[in-house]
Amino acid sequence: HLVAAAAKYLAETRNFAGTVAVIFQPAEEGGGGGNEMVKDGMMERFDIEKVFGMHNMPGLPVGQFAIKPGPIMAATAEFTITVKGRGGHAAMPHGTIDPIVIASQLVGALQTIASRSTDPVEAVVVSVTKFHAGDAYNVIPESAEIAGTVRTLKKEVAKKSEERMRAICAGIATAFGATIEVDYDANYPVTFNHAQETVFASDVAADVAGDAHVHRTIQPVMGGEDFSYMLEARPGAFIFIGNGDSAGLHHPAYDFNDEVIPHGMSYWVKLAETALAA
Incomplete structure (x- = not known):
């Protein structure tokens, strides 16, 4: 683990003046471990006083x-x-109120939150990732359930997206004479990098990898990250490190590239x- 390797090196060399807290964050994927640690x-x-985080990025070259x-x-x-x-x-079917047909209408209609209800220059992603209904070939069921996520970069866009849904x-x-229940849970906030700390982290990365290998103005990533809670509590910055030409995150073929470890360790x-120069 690159953070553990960095911690071991720092503990052995002590080439800094101050205290370094090494955070091993639990339950990042949906569990909100970062929030629990802050609370x-x-x-x-x-x-x-300041907090810095890192995530690997498939597709970005190692180093x-x-x-x-x-x-x-x-x-x-x-x-x-739930429909x-x-x-x-x-x-x-004329004697039913078909929840599968209704839920299918919803899957398409929800995409208008992004395409017709949000300013085109703003970012919002609505993804339906679950659709469950029925158990038999010849029975129209009583209910259907769809579920998914909404991802935004601004609070006002997030608020409007829920209202439109x-x-x-x-x-x-x-329109269909059905009952539809919506359970909407806003969870992780935006991961927001503080300006001064972002410049500092970028410069550190440039010292390690060379300025040509540090991309300082990337587009935001629409995934969520509960390190965001730590950045709400303290100034800091979150950086991506290249994982090379690997399968994407959450893909079953994804594999962390061990060649990343020395680069990440050197960064930390x-x-x-640098932050605590002796």
């Missing part, structure tokens, strides 16, 4: 870094929509020794 008083307990000031990763929300209709025989569901429910050591 537990980690920043105060260890007198943390390169990518960063930007301001929003670098999106705020996320999860939704579950309740009236089931019946597949041969007699609820309005779309209400309108389609009325240089960052600590």
